[in-house]
Amino acid sequence: MIRARYAQAADIFAEALDRPEPDRESFIADACEGDDELRSTVESLLRSDADASFLDTPYTHYDSGAIENIDRLDRAVAVGHYRVKGRIALGGMAAVLLAEQENPHREVALKLLFLDGTASDTLTGEAAALGRLQHPNIARVYEAGTATVTLDDGDSFTASYIAMEYIQGVTLADFATSKTLDRRDVATLLLSIAGAIGHAHQRGVVHRDLKPSNILVDHDGGPHIIDFGVGIVRDGNTSSTASSLAGTISYMAPEQLLGQLDRIDTRADIFALGAIGYELIAGKPLHAGVEHLDDAVMARIVESSPAAGATFRAQAGGQLARVLRRATEPSLDRRYQSASEFAEDLRRVIDGRPLDADDASAVRALAFYARRHKAAAGAIVVVFVTLAAAVAVTLAASSATERALVLAESSREDAAQQALHSERIADFLKASFLGVDPEELGADVTLFDAIDYASGRIHRDLADVPEVEADVRGAIGFVYRRHGRYADALEQIRIAHRLHSATLGPTHPRTLGSAEELGYLTWLYEGDPEAALAELNGVIDVRANNPDVLHDGLGWIHMKVAAVAFAIDNPRLAAEHLDLAQPLLVGQYGEVYAARTIRQMAMVHLALGETDEALRLAQQALAMCEHAAEQEYIAERARLSLGSILITQGDIDEARKILNTALIGFDLLLGKQSLEAAATLVQLAWLELESGDPAQAQMYATRAAEIRRSLLATHHPEVLEAEAVMAVCIAATSSDYFDTLTAAFDTMERAYGPDHRESLRVLRAAAQIANAAGDSHSTRRFTDSLRVLESRRIARVNSTNADENNR
Amino acid sequence: MNPEPHDLTVLLNRGIAGDRNAADQAFTFVYDRLRAIAAGPGGAAKPDGTMHATALVHEVFAKLVKSNAATMNDRRHFFSVAAKAMRHIAIDHARKSLSKKRGGGAARVSDTNLEAPTGSDPLQVLALDEALKELSDLHERQASVVELRYFAGLSVQEVADTLGCSPRTVELDWRTARAWLRTRLGETDR
Numbered sequence: 001m002i003r004a005r006y007a008q009a010a011d012i013f014a015e016a017l018d019r020p021e022p023d024r025e026s027f028i029a030d031a032c033e034g035d036d037e038l039r040s041t042v043e044s045l046l047r048s049d050a051d052a053s054f055l056d057t058p059y060t061h062y063d064s065g066a067i068e069n070i071d072r073l074d075r076a077v078a079v080g081h082y083r084v085k086g087r088i089a090l091g092g093m094a095a096v097l098l099a100e101q102e103n104p105h106r107e108v109a110l111k112l113l114f115l116d117g118t119a120s121d122t123l124t125g126e127a128a129a130l131g132r133l134q135h136p137n138i139a140r141v142y143e144a145g146t147a148t149v150t151l152d153d154g155d156s157f158t159a160s161y162i163a164m165e166y167i168q169g170v171t172l173a174d175f176a177t178s179k180t181l182d183r184r185d186v187a188t189l190l191l192s193i194a195g196a197i198g199h200a201h202q203r204g205v206v207h208r209d210l211k212p213s214n215i216l217v218d219h220d221g222g223p224h225i226i227d228f229g230v231g232i233v234r235d236g237n238t239s240s241t242a243s244s245l246a247g248t249i250s251y252m253a254p255e256q257l258l259g260q261l262d263r264i265d266t267r268a269d270i271f272a273l274g275a276i277g278y279e280l281i282a283g284k285p286l287h288a289g290v291e292h293l294d295d296a297v298m299a300r301i302v303e304s305s306p307a308a309g310a311t312f313r314a315q316a317g318g319q320l321a322r323v324l325r326r327a328t329e330p331s332l333d334r335r336y337q338s339a340s341e342f343a344e345d346l347r348r349v350i351d352g353r354p355l356d357a358d359d360a361s362a363v364r365a366l367a368f369y370a371r372r373h374k375a376a377a378g379a380i381v382v383v384f385v386t387l388a389a390a391v392a393v394t395l396a397a398s399s400a401t402e403r404a405l406v407l408a409e410s411s412r413e414d415a416a417q418q419a420l421h422s423e424r425i426a427d428f429l430k431a432s433f434l435g436v437d438p439e440e441l442g443a444d445v446t447l448f449d450a451i452d453y454a455s456g457r458i459h460r461d462l463a464d465v466p467e468v469e470a471d472v473r474g475a476i477g478f479v480y481r482r483h484g485r486y487a488d489a490l491e492q493i494r495i496a497h498r499l500h501s502a503t504l505g506p507t508h509p510r511t512l513g514s515a516e517e518l519g520y521l522t523w524l525y526e527g528d529p530e531a532a533l534a535e536l537n538g539v540i541d542v543r544a545n546n547p548d549v550l551h552d553g554l555g556w557i558h559m560k561v562a563a564v565a566f567a568i569d570n571p572r573l574a575a576e577h578l579d580l581a582q583p584l585l586v587g588q589y590g591e592v593y594a595a596r597t598i599r600q601m602a603m604v605h606l607a608l609g610e611t612d613e614a615l616r617l618a619q620q621a622l623a624m625c626e627h628a629a630e631q632e633y634i635a636e637r638a639r640l641s642l643g644s645i646l647i648t649q650g651d652i653d654e655a656r657k658i659l660n661t662a663l664i665g666f667d668l669l670l671g672k673q674s675l676e677a678a679a680t681l682v683q684l685a686w687l688e689l690e691s692g693d694p695a696q697a698q699m700y701a702t703r704a705a706e707i708r709r710s711l712l713a714t715h716h717p718e719v720l721e722a723e724a725v726m727a728v729c730i731a732a733t734s735s736d737y738f739d740t741l742t743a744a745f746d747t748m749e750r751a752y753g754p755d756h757r758e759s760l761r762v763l764r765a766a767a768q769i770a771n772a773a774g775d776s777h778s779t780r781r782f783t784d785s786l787r788v789l790e791s792r793r794i795a796r797v798n799s800t801n802a803d804e805n806n807r
Numbered sequence: 808m809n810p811e812p813h814d815l816t817v818l819l820n821r822g823i824a825g826d827r828n829a830a831d832q833a834f835t836f837v838y839d840r841l842r843a844i845a846a847g848p849g850g851a852a853k854p855d856g857t858m859h860a861t862a863l864v865h866e867v868f869a870k871l872v873k874s875n876a877a878t879m880n881d882r883r884h885f886f887s888v889a890a891k892a893m894r895h896i897a898i899d900h901a902r903k904s905l906s907k908k909r910g911g912g913a914a915r916v917s918d919t920n921l922e923a924p925t926g927s928d929p930l931q932v933l934a935l936d937e938a939l940k941e942l943s944d945l946h947e948r949q950a951s952v953v954e955l956r957y958f959a960g961l962s963v964q965e966v967a968d969t970l971g972c973s974p975r976t977v978e979l980d981w982r983t984a985r986a987w988l989r990t991r992l993g994e995t996d997r
Binding site for chain 1: 949956958960971983985993
């Protein structure tokens with residue numbers, strides 16, 4: 001078959017697949033135009049396609065020699081001087097038999113290995129080292145060697161073996177699923193294993209492959225480590241997670257995952273122990289959900305331990321969580337340096353003794369810390385003030401509205417109770433920042449260490465005062481959001497909202513406050529506009545029905561609705577809410593706050609195709625806040641808008657200058673990884689595409705995609721958008737541009753829908769690229785779609801306006 | 808001399824730039840590592856004895872290419888090299904297991920293979936390899952898609968990233984190639 005023939009058949013086959021089955025035959029007949037050979041080729045392809053199982057599973061293989069011998073093991077009656085009594089487990093390169101020894105009389109677990117000569121030498125050497133280990137929580141190795149395996153029919157072959165103590169029990173993995181283990185149980189189990197590991201470490205043996213399936217729990221609940229570095233894994237009822245990537249990598253320390261062989265030492269075993277502890281508490285492996293070890297995942301693994309998460313702290317309790325966090329620290333220096341150190345802290349957890357000054361007198365400890373860590377003390381104070389301010393701001397923001405409510409209804413909270421709450425918050429904050437010990441975490445403790453630590457303690461410390469817990473969580477959520485940690489923010493706000501709702505009722509100003517935050521975060525992190533708008537509109541409605549509630553803060557809600565509406569390409573709805581927001585913001589904060597609504601309004605005009613008005617408004621917004629105090633952020637936003645508008649107007653050089661200024665501004669204000677920077681990078685990518693530098697454009701788009709992937713949910717439309725822009729950049733230099741562009745548009749369609757302004761922008765770029773390639777056929781296909789979708793968009797934009805008015 | 812993980816990136820990049828020697832070195836290195844890890848303790852060889860391509864390739868990638876130094880390009884080239892290496896391993900393995908079965912001196916293969924799970928059939932692997940060679944003359948990209956999906960166990964998205972085309976293209980290539988290979992292998996059976 002020649003290439004052209006094949007391509008012809010493949011094309012018809014592909015098109016036939018798109019058609020419903022009954023239509024295929026006639027389609028193929030038409031498409032083959034009487035060419036019977038072609039027709040029979042296509043038909044046989046379709047027949048073969050029906051066999052869905054073909055190549056369905058990626059390639060796997062077995063060591064055939066091992067299979068042959070393992071298979072015959074069922075009939076083994078003796079191995080050397082051991083009498084075989086049964087089979088315990090079967091693995092790919094090893095099998096474990098239950099056998100009996102005459103002298104001394106005992107039952108042993110015999111591991112048979114199917115390795116070549118050199119490997120079995122290594123094995124004997126290792127077994128000798130293991131033979132020196134004597135610990136109640138390590139399965140004893142009696143001897144190792146090479147022996148003849150005799151089968152029931154007298155046939156025989158040679159295999160290497162290790163004779164080990166036979167332990168009747170189940171793997172820790174199975175034990176954990178069959179029993180409910182509380183924190184104390186987990187700490188006790190870990191303590192036993194840590195003792196055994198410490199014993200091995202002292203004798204120079206590092207396990208390196210510690211995991212729940214390598215630990216057997218006997219009938220008295222005592223754990224026993226098996227398989228010291230000899231690479232045999234038991235089979236049996238291994239849980240489904242064990243075969244997943246997460247089940248493989250969760251017990252590997254980052255230095256193992258990175259293959260930094262020279263850094264792998266006893267501390268890798270401590271990491272594995274910590275990971276096992278995490279799994280026993282959380283009910284899932286440390287890296288659950290990881291399917292690919294890509295850059296983003298590796299960066300996350302190296303950055304921090306999942307045991308630092310707030311949810312885990314709630315599950316494990318503050319003390320055990322801290323111990324497991326330290327055991328699973330990615331940084332070798334911050335991890336427990338020895339098994340005994342780890343064991344010591346586990347003992348403290350079991351005995352309920354304080355781990356350190358965290359549980360001691362707060363104020364005295366503060367002074368103590370300040371003396372010991374002069375440099376770090378500054379950071380601590382910053383942390384404290386930030387947290388305190390965040391709580392104060394949240395409380396203050398609602399206090400005016402609350403006062404109004406209190407006047408309208410009757411007072412529910414008397415002064416004494418208010419004071420009590422303030423006291424609890426102050427206590428909590430003190431304890432929180434004292435827990436962030438620079439001695440433990442290094443002098444570079446950050447704001448996040450304190451907040452992470454605080455969020456982990458909230459439930460333990462404030463469970464008896466749910467209103468306070470809700471306020472603190474609300475404040476912490478707010479701080480997380482302002483720093484771009486949307487996932488953490490959402491987690492805190494969800495709980496805050498639930499608690500507010502339960503304790504104060506659904507229409508209480510503070511409940512409304514957390515509902516507003518929840519709605520906005522739903523958009524920011526999940527990218528779900530319907531849910532966000534429903535939540536925000538709900539808040540607006542409740543407020544409208546409570547005329548006694550003052551209107552401060554209402555401006556921000558309208559701004560949030562406008563932002564979401566603009567993002568889903570509903571510019572008229574956005575305009576409507578901006579008009580409502582402006583007088584409210586100006587009334588509450590002063591004239592300069594109008595810059596915010598004006599800037600957003602500029603974008604609305606851009607979306608409506610009124611670029612001159614857009615330009616005028618963006619320049620006005622920038623002029624208003626460029627030199628105003630504390631308006632740097634909104635000034636950069638105005639620059640970003642101005643830059644986007646200038647691109648549309650074709651003023652590439654000016655746009656480039658302004659966008660670069662904005663990018664530097666965002667980096668300075670928000671750090672290198674902000675969503676605002678990502679948005680600027682996307683605009684810069686479009687700009688460079690326009691200016692004919694697709695390579696530079698691709699660089700910008702890639703950076704934008706990386707930032708968005710690290711901050712947002714994977715299905716977030718902005719993540720998809722950045723990926724689509726990346727694809728467009730790639731297509732601009734590729735001969736495979738048609739498929740790539742089609743895929744880019746498909747991605748946009750998934751992100752925003754086909755007739756969203758940004759989807760159309762991709763389509764417009766596609767037409768340009770095809771045109772530049774001299775491909776009139778593809779160009780026409782793209783421009784045709786563009787025409788249809790553009791008119792659909794115009795109709796939609798205008799009709800949503802009408803719907804909105806009818807509502 | 809085995810290159811360090813960091814050098815691998817360099818080798819891959821030089822290979823892409825047209826340095827045949829560097830490309831060969833990178834291939835040999837990845838090939839050796841894949842084999843060693845598949846066979847070694849705690850490697851991607853699973854408790855049931857299977858060697859799963861997906862886990863293996865990703866594990867090796869994680870070990871060889873430092874995450875902070877790995878760009879999209881590194882991953883792209885690593886995966887194509889790894890897929891080729893896996894294909895070689897598969898063929899070697901298939902040949903070996905066939906010759907073992909033919910060699911009478913070795914242990915008999917039991918007929919009652921009750922619990923032994925089935926890996927990929929060595930005969931089919933060899934036939935697939937031949938058919939793939941033919942396919943790559945007819946449509947090179949489709950053959951690459953099969954190599955990446957079947958031998959390296961990559962997902963559609965990863966294949967798309969590796970080949971620099973859309974997932975839709977990969978999906979379509981995969982389906983066409985699979986149908987063609989199935990037809991081709993069916994012919995050989997008869």
